[in-house]
Amino acid sequence: MEQLYVDLRNVSLVYGDGDEQTLAIDRLDLKVREGEFVAVVGPSGCGKSTLMKLVTGLLPPDGGAVFIQGRKATGPVMGVGMAFQNSTLLPWRSTLSNVMLPFELVQPHRKRLRRNADEYVEKARRLLDTVGLLEFADKFPWELSGGMQQRANVCRALVHEPKLLMLDEPFGALDAFTREELWLMTQALWMKQRFSSILVTHDLREAVFLADRVIVLSKRPGRIILERQVDIPRPRALSCTFEPLFSEIVHEIREKIVEARG
Ligand SMILES: Nc1ncnc2c1ncn2[C@@H]1O[C@H](COP(=O)(O)OP(=O)(O)OP(=O)(O)O)[C@@H](O)[C@H]1O
Numbered sequence: 001m002e003q004l005y006v007d008l009r010n011v012s013l014v015y016g017d018g019d020e021q022t023l024a025i026d027r028l029d030l031k032v033r034e035g036e037f038v039a040v041v042g043p044s045g046c047g048k049s050t051l052m053k054l055v056t057g058l059l060p061p062d063g064g065a066v067f068i069q070g071r072k073a074t075g076p077v078m079g080v081g082m083a084f085q086n087s088t089l090l091p092w093r094s095t096l097s098n099v100m101l102p103f104e105l106v107q108p109h110r111k112r113l114r115r116n117a118d119e120y121v122e123k124a125r126r127l128l129d130t131v132g133l134l135e136f137a138d139k140f141p142w143e144l145s146g147g148m149q150q151r152a153n154v155c156r157a158l159v160h161e162p163k164l165l166m167l168d169e170p171f172g173a174l175d176a177f178t179r180e181e182l183w184l185m186t187q188a189l190w191m192k193q194r195f196s197s198i199l200v201t202h203d204l205r206e207a208v209f210l211a212d213r214v215i216v217l218s219k220r221p222g223r224i225i226l227e228r229q230v231d232i233p234r235p236r237a238l239s240c241t242f243e244p245l246f247s248e249i250v251h252e253i254r255e256k257i258v259e260a261r262g
Contacts, residue, residue: 005069005164005196006032006055012063012221013050024050026221027064032196034163039199039207039214041253043261047222048200052168055198056080068164077164078106081157081195085169087149089141095152096137099124102160109160127155130192131185147178151185158189165190167199171206180238183209187235204250204257205241208232216253218260226256 008030015022024047032038040048053059054066057077066073081102089098103109103120113120128134131151141149150171157165167186171179183206190197190210201207207214208230216226230249232240240246 003034004031004067005034005036006030006198007067007070008054008061008064009067010064011054011061011066013047013054013059014062023221025054025061026223028223030215030224032198034196035194037190037197037199037210037212039201039211040217041201041204041207041214041257042217042222043219043257044202046217046219046260048217049168051217051222052166052198052200055164056082056166079162080164080166081160081162082166082168083150083153083157083170085172087141087146087153089149089152089156091141094138094140095133095144096121096124096128098141098152099128099156099159101156106160124155124159127159128152130188131155145178147174147182150174150178150182154182154186154189158193158195161193161195163195165195165197167197167201169201170199172202179203179206184238186210191235204253205246207253208246208249209236209238209241214249214253216256216260219262225260226253228253 008028011025011028013025015024040051042048054061057073057075068077100120103113125134125137128137133148133151136144136148154170171182187210199207199210211230214228214230215224217223218225228249232245
């Protein structure tokens with residue numbers, strides 16, 4: 001039977017109380033299989049960031065329930081890596097030391113770290129090497145370009161090999177060329193580690209390039225108005241973005257969002 005990693009069942013979320021209530025998410029069903037890469041797109045304010053908080057257990061739903069690996073989430077979910085638009089690297093730590101952070105925070109690494117420091121440093125260095133950052137391991141974030149910082153940010157999210165990676169507009173602040181390089185990096189890491197992933201993005205080409213399935217949310221309150229499977233073989237090269245099938249899918253999603261914005 002197919003294993004679900006994330007299973008949102010009939011989930012609703014309301015912000016505020018009394019007369020000031022805003023229904024942000026309305027009876028949403030969202031399932032992500034183990035190892036599946038799902039992108040969520042939609043008009044501004046449709047509830048994408050809210051969805052991320054629901055999946056990671058940072059916000060409890062007002063209706064329905066969130067299941068992670070078959071267990072109902074009742075608080076912050078363990079085993080999740082996260083990367084956001086603004087890299088959250090700590091400025092006083094080197095790149096390597098930033099990437100090592102999850103080992104200091106997440107069990108079972110935390111209790112093993114001191115005795116097995118060399119092994120963990122090696123693991124972080126190997127990951128930096130795969131994304132071409134090894135020679136910057138000892139530099140500080142402010143000594144790196146925006147693209148490099150985001151590379152390091154994604155490394156930090158993945159170094160402890162979480163089963164779920166949450167990406168909220170991770171490459172939004174980068175120029176188009178750098179962004180596309182980071183798509184390739186993300187795809188390569190995904191093919192290696194096979195985590196499940198939810199990517200929230202405004203960039204429809206990014207969604208189609210990276211995802212197995214793209215979900216389009218309606219304007220507030222967010223509901224799923226389109227689910228589009230992306231059957232483009234992997235590894236995908238940037239040249240596939242010029243293929244008719246790619247453009248067709250992007251176009252179909254764009255039409256749906258335009259329709260949703262009303
Ligand atoms: N703390 C809050 N209190 C009240 N309303 C909120 C709060 N946070 C978000 N909202 C509202 O809920 C809706 C969903 O917000 P959310 O940030 O999830 O949307 P989004 O799709 O991520 O937006 P964008 O695409 O602009 O980043 C928005 O209309 C927003 O105004």
